[in-house]
Structure formats: C-alpha cells, structure tokens
Amino acid sequence: MLINALPEEKLDPRVKRTRQLLEEAFSELIQEKDFQSISIQDITVRAGINRATFYAHFPDKYALLDYKIRQDFRAEIEKRTLSACHFSGENLRVLIFAVCEFVGTTNHQCKSPRGKFEPFMEAQVKGQVKDLLLTWLGQMEINSRVSPEIAATAASWAIYGLAQYWNWEKERIALEEFVEQILPLVEAHLQLSRV
Amino acid sequence: MLINALPEEKLDPRVKRTRQLLEEAFSELIQEKDFQSISIQDITVRAGINRATFYAHFPDKYALLDYKIRQDFRAEIEKRTLSACHFSGENLRVLIFAVCEFVGTTNHQCKSPRGKFEPFMEAQVKGQVKDLLLTWLGQMEINSRVSPEIAATAASWAIYGLAQYWNWEKERIALEEFVEQILPLVEAHLQLSRV
DNA sequence: GCTCCTCTGTTGCTTATCCAACAAAAATCG
DNA sequence: CGATTTTTGTTGGATAAGCAACAGAGGAGC
CATH class of the missing domain: 1.10.357 (Tetracycline Repressor; domain 2)
Structure with missing residues (x-):
C-alpha cells in the first residue's frame, strides 16, 4: 500500500474510509489539545483504526x-x-x-x-x-x-x-x-x- | 465470519464499521422510499461497502x-x-x-x-x-x-x-x-x- | 412467446486491516 | 542521575473486505 498523494479518485474504499476516519479523529484532537501532545495512539483509538494501519498510510503524525x-x-x-x-x-x-x-x-x-x-x-x-x-x-x-x-x-x-x-x-x-x-x-x- | 447476534462487544473493528455503515445507509433509505423498492445495491452503494460483503453479514435485506x-x-x-x-x-x-x-x-x-x-x-x-x-x-x-x-x-x-x-x-x-x-x-x- | 435488463446470491483470488508481540526511543518520576 | 512507563516503528500471520465474474431469478416491453 502506497501513499500516492495526488490521484485521490479511484481508490480502494477501505483506504478512503481509513484515511477519512484518521483525518476526522485528528481534526477533533487538534481542536482539543496541542499538536505535540497528540500521540498516534490517541488518533488511532479515536478513529477506531489499528495503530499499525496508521503507519501503512502515514510515516508519522506530521x-x-x-x-x-x-x-x-x-x-x-x-x-x-x-x-x-x-x-x-x-x-x-x-x-x-x-x-x-x-x-x-x-x-x-x-x-x-x-x-x-x-x-x-x-x-x-x-x-x-x-x-x-x-x-x-x-x-x-x-x-x-x-x-x-x-x-x-x-x-x-x-x-x-x-x-x-x-x-x-x-x-x-x-x-x-x-x-x-x-x-x-x-x-x-x-x-x-x-x- | 459469522452473524453472531448477541455479543456485540469485543468485535473486530472492521465488522463493527461495516455493520454501522450498512445500518446508517439503510436508515437513510428507509426514510426516502418504500422498503420493497430498496435493493441491496442501493444499500451497499450508499454505505460504500462491497455488495459481496453485505452477504457476509446478512442473508438478505430482511x-x-x-x-x-x-x-x-x-x-x-x-x-x-x-x-x-x-x-x-x-x-x-x-x-x-x-x-x-x-x-x-x-x-x-x-x-x-x-x-x-x-x-x-x-x-x-x-x-x-x-x-x-x-x-x-x-x-x-x-x-x-x-x-x-x-x-x-x-x-x-x-x-x-x-x-x-x-x-x-x-x-x-x-x-x-x-x-x-x-x-x-x-x-x-x-x-x-x-x- | 421472446429478448433485454436489473437484481440476486455465490465464488476464487487479491488486498487492506487487525492483532499481538517485539525492541528501541522518549518521556516521566523519584 | 537511574528506574519505570509510555510511545514508537516494525514484523508475521490471521481475517475481513474488495473485486470481477458467473449463473439464475424476476420484470418490463415488444
């Protein structure tokens, strides 16, 4: 699984879902606390996504x-x-x-x-x-x-x-x-x- | 994958997600049109779930x-x-x-x-x-x-x-x-x- | 009757996600 | 400072979801 940046269209539904869930969870957290204090666990737990899966999409929280x-x-x-x-x-x-x-x-x-x-x-x-x-x-x-x-x-x-x-x-x-x-x-x- | 009815708790996150998406899509549709006229495709398309996956969870729309x-x-x-x-x-x-x-x-x-x-x-x-x-x-x-x-x-x-x-x-x-x-x-x- | 079309279940194979475990880095605390 | 706990990336193997293809059932229109 790659992090192909630009063509966001014809993408596996699972990938779309996962990214959206991570993004939403991150959105919520960034409004609640400082970016530095947000751990990857925080994000994945809130998104209901496995932590390992996070790394399949993004190298880090940045x-x-x-x-x-x-x-x-x-x-x-x-x-x-x-x-x-x-x-x-x-x-x-x-x-x-x-x-x-x-x-x-x-x-x-x-x-x-x-x-x-x-x-x-x-x-x-x-x-x-x-x-x-x-x-x-x-x-x-x-x-x-x-x-x-x-x-x-x-x-x-x-x-x-x-x-x-x-x-x-x-x-x-x-x-x-x-x-x-x-x-x-x-x-x-x-x-x-x-x- | 089984349809174990009662213990909804410790369930694979993917299963929880899928069922919730199907349920939400179905909820929307049932408010828009008659139950009989809702096809399984309608449900799965709206939910963003593959049709085959539907059958892994439910035998039919009933x-x-x-x-x-x-x-x-x-x-x-x-x-x-x-x-x-x-x-x-x-x-x-x-x-x-x-x-x-x-x-x-x-x-x-x-x-x-x-x-x-x-x-x-x-x-x-x-x-x-x-x-x-x-x-x-x-x-x-x-x-x-x-x-x-x-x-x-x-x-x-x-x-x-x-x-x-x-x-x-x-x-x-x-x-x-x-x-x-x-x-x-x-x-x-x-x-x-x-x- | 017939064709055309949509929907239905089902299948084999591929891919993404999950999970538990791990070592190493980093943070926290006394 | 050292000791304990948390977080971080990473791995291998299990499982759910995706996908394309299929045959068959039902409906619509001719």
Whole structure:
C-alpha cells in the first residue's frame, strides 16, 4: 500500500474510509489539545483504526497534518470553484481572499502554538497556489521574458506572505480592502509572463 | 465470519464499521422510499461497502431490517437505563412507555406500508421485552403457580399489543393516561409469578 | 412467446486491516 | 542521575473486505 498523494479518485474504499476516519479523529484532537501532545495512539483509538494501519498510510503524525491541510485547502478551492476556472482579475481576487481566510481560520481553530504547524500550512498552500496559477497561465498565450514557473512561484510566495502578514496584524483593515490593495501587486507578477 | 447476534462487544473493528455503515445507509433509505423498492445495491452503494460483503453479514435485506430494529430498540432501552434495573412499578411504566413511543416513531419515520415490516418490529420488541422481564423476575424470589416464562410471555404480548392498539387509534388519549390504565393489567401478569 | 435488463446470491483470488508481540526511543518520576 | 512507563516503528500471520465474474431469478416491453 502506497501513499500516492495526488490521484485521490479511484481508490480502494477501505483506504478512503481509513484515511477519512484518521483525518476526522485528528481534526477533533487538534481542536482539543496541542499538536505535540497528540500521540498516534490517541488518533488511532479515536478513529477506531489499528495503530499499525496508521503507519501503512502515514510515516508519522506530521504527514497526517500535511495531508489534512492539503485536503482542507483543496476543499476550500473547490468550494469557490477556482480549480475549474481560468485566469482573471476577479478569480485572482477570490484566490487571495481564500488564502487569507484559510490561513486565519486554520490558525485559529488549532490549539497549538503557531510556529509548530504553520510551516506545513505554508508549504501546502504555496504549493497548491502555485499549481493553480500555473494551470491558469498554461491556458493562455505565453510570450514573455519571464517563465510561468518563475511568475507563479513569485506570486504564490507573495500571496502567502501577505496573507500571513494580514493575519498577524493587531489592527487589521477589512479583508476586502486589503485584497484590493495587493491585487495589482500580485497581478503584476503574472502579467509579466503574459502577452 | 459469522452473524453472531448477541455479543456485540469485543468485535473486530472492521465488522463493527461495516455493520454501522450498512445500518446508517439503510436508515437513510428507509426514510426516502418504500422498503420493497430498496435493493441491496442501493444499500451497499450508499454505505460504500462491497455488495459481496453485505452477504457476509446478512442473508438478505430482511435480516438487516431485523438487525436495525433490534439495535434501535436496544438503544431505547439503554437510554432509559432499563437494562440495568430491577423490577418495580415505576420501571414497568417506563418500559411500556418506551414500547409505545418506539412503535410509534418507528412506524412513522418509514415510508413503507405498515404491514410490511411491522412483523419484524413485533418479533424483536416482544422478544426483548420478554428477555428484560425475565431478567427482572429472575432477580426476585419466585414462588408461584405460574412460571416466569409464562408470565413474561403473556406480559410482553400484552404490552406490544396495547402499544400497537394505541398507535393505531385515531383519537388517542394522552400516552401517560393510557399507560396509567394498562399498568395494573400488565402488572397482574407478573405479580402472579411473585411471592 | 421472446429478448433485454436489473437484481440476486455465490465464488476464487487479491488486498487492506487487525492483532499481538517485539525492541528501541522518549518521556516521566523519584 | 537511574528506574519505570509510555510511545514508537516494525514484523508475521490471521481475517475481513474488495473485486470481477458467473449463473439464475424476476420484470418490463415488444
């Protein structure tokens, strides 16, 4: 049994079930106590899954955290139907909005100190944002001095960084306003790789 | 893999999971459509369980219906902490109350015509009521002309019959009042087997 | 009557999960 | 610090669940 990350579709029903149960149990626990103090036993007992089975899916609890964040962010993207979209200023705005809110709520509903799992969130979110942007750019005529890779990388880092910045602020301006401000900035990254 | 009915406790987690999923799926379906028109495929697809696995647990959908009713009525008894009780007028009243309500709500939340699965409910409920009464009687000093078996049988039939009668009435009196009326009747059955 | 289709049980084989046991790492306590 | 307990990964063998295929029963429509 492998941990094949991306194609979550045609999967053995047992595998789907097991992962979902583990994820749900983990979700509950992460809201109750600090991430560090959650043992693998805690998770498997609550999920009703054998401990050995856990290791058949994830090497450790960090991998499960990673998996969960990926799933959550994916769901967020799906919910806003961004994955099936094309590039546009409006869609970009929605994307930035989604990232800001995701970082905020995820940070908020976890009992752990921020520094402990923000790195995981950062990696996942940046990665997926970059992939999404690449898809968008790939659908367009490209003729530029900057490769899509470079542009998407820069934009994804910028978006995440700004989302984190906004969420850390003590006195935050309205999210709508904030996004309005940074939208042209991010757009510039991408425009450079367009015709 | 066997269908060992009674000891639901120390059971393979996989078995517990599978049965619960089947039961949940069946619960949903029974509220949506007629029992006859529910196929085993419907159930297994909704539950995310392989069809062959169904047959490893139940010979047919009637057995699942039976199982579900048993589980539900058990839960009802547990909820009212009757299973851990002794015989008393008050507990008997609660038991009759429970049967009346159970018959009513179960009949109500199923789309099927009454005649189709009431026999199943009847068998299950009467059986469990009888078992419970036997337990109660067994805890007491017995010295009578009537064996506990006979007394419990009579009482369980009477209770179920009256519960059904009450639920079929067009103009029903308050359940409390009804139970009050029949309590002495049922009690008489049981008293005959006591000291 | 006939065909077409769905549902039903059942089968052999594959795969995922369970379980008990283990040694080693890590945490806890005095 | 050492001693005890918990947690961690890992293993081999047992068992449940998945899957594809099958023949047969029943229904719908022609």
